[in-house]
Amino acid sequence: MPPAPCLLMTPDVVDIHPAIYQAMYAMEPSPAELDAVTDETTAMLKVLLQTANGFSFTGNGMTRSGTELLAEKLLRHSETVLVPIYGGDGQRLARRLERCGADVMTMERQWGEVFEPDEIVSEMKRRRPALVGLVHGDLTTGQMQKLEEIGRACQEMDILLLADVGATAGCVPLRIDDWQVDAVAGSPGKCLCIPDVIEQVSYNERVEARLAGRRWRFRSHEASRREDNNREMPRYGGELESIRGLRGLRQGLSMILREGIEARFARQQLHAGALEAGLQAMGLQPFGSSTGKLPMMAAFSVPEGVSGVATIKRLWHRGIAIAGTPAGLDADIWRIATIGPGASRQSVTKTIQEMELALIEEGFGLPEGLALAATEAFYKQYE
Incomplete structure (x- = not known):
């Protein structure tokens, strides 16, 4: 649990x-x-x-x-x-x-x-x-x-x-x-x-x-x-x-x-952008077209040699729930959304920190702290 x-x-x-x-x-x-x-x-x-x-x-x-x-x-x-x-x-x-x-x-x-x-x-x-x-x-x-x-x-x-x-x-x-x-x-x-x-x-x-x-x-x-x-x-x-x-x-x-409707949309997009900046800094590749992307959701391909399910379980035991590959899709992906309480700086930075640690434990080579630095740098652009 x-x-x-x-x-x-x-x-x-x-x-x-x-x-x-x-x-x-x-x-x-x-x-x-x-x-x-x-x-x-x-x-x-x-x-x-x-x-x-x-x-x-x-x-x-x-x-x-x-x-x-x-x-x-x-x-x-x-x-x-x-x-x-x-x-x-x-x-x-x-x-x-x-x-x-x-x-x-x-x-x-x-x-x-x-x-x-x-x-x-x-x-x-x-x-x-x-x-x-x-x-x-x-x-x-x-x-x-x-x-x-x-x-x-x-x-x-x-x-x-x-x-x-x-x-x-x-x-x-x-x-x-x-x-x-x-x-x-x-x-x-x-x-x-x-x-x-x-x-x-x-x-x-x-x-x-x-x-x-x-x-x-x-x-x-x-x-x-x-x-x-x-x-x-x-x-x-x-x-x-x-x-x-x-x-x-x-x-x-x-x-x-x-x-405010526009303020809400802008807030969700801000945190989704920060989330994506951190995930891309880990070397993860976005899944799907960028032109039709839902602004409050990030879908990323699971890198080769990493178990998508095992990573989700590691995050789950750290108190974070993300979604995996939906039924009917051949590719292996992770799906993460910035909706409701998830659309906050605290939620995004915690997710990036724990995702980075989970990937390191899965044997995916990346420098610790790089992803969080990219996320914080994204936020600083809008301060």
Whole structure:
């Protein structure tokens, strides 16, 4: 077991800020607070997504359930969907859309690279799908696909664009109105650092027109509260637990907005840059394309002669968790993220120090202290 507390520097599991736990569990949920919490959370969510969509809300659900629910209700049986895949998250999106009954067509890029927008647009023209499903940021490879040109082409061809923003909302700038993205969904459990008990969803008038006339509507917290106006909610039940999730999301969003969205992005990029400077000083090589890189995540190839798994275990016993090679990738890599508490100078310098010692113990020859010096030199440029 690692010493407690363990510093989570992985893109897969992140530390929950104590203020979020306090907001969720310090007081017993009350049905009377649902209106206020829902309104405040929805307003802040629209600021984060940079959208004026009237259809922005939250709903109960685990990771990526919002994306699947959107697709299930938007698509008719056997309707065609195009999913560009550039990592494991894209593969999972394709499987979810298949479960919704869609006829899924895929195009694939080598993991660690992203598509040129023209490639996706050309495939859209050739196949004419009803919907394009795209992962904005893929945590298995640390890459991010641009959406602007694809959104514009979807509008011109009357194709809906659905984007999974679970890995980017709160970590990178999102401008879904400017990018003409029709619908977005994603769990706030990564960049907003709250438990995965709630989903954030936003869609525009084009999606609403597709849904018009159908019996189904999202059971969002907005809809739930209207239905509950004339009945007393049970003291213990799913409704009260959903209030806890809303409280956590509201707290996470308010922390971002208090810091300032641009300031938060700049802070995460600063610490990610310092982390990469230290890793490169160790002689490690970045994995994947630099043009499509997620700004808050570092993916590096495991050097020859070093066991990636053994190094992760050494760090784990030193109280630091990083991620290894995801399923489906042939290359051996380490994945380290500067999200939440990991986006701090103390966390980055500790990770670099312990990573250096772990590599030396693995027999990888490098001068002790060189990596930390490179990290500190990077920080001094911005003091």
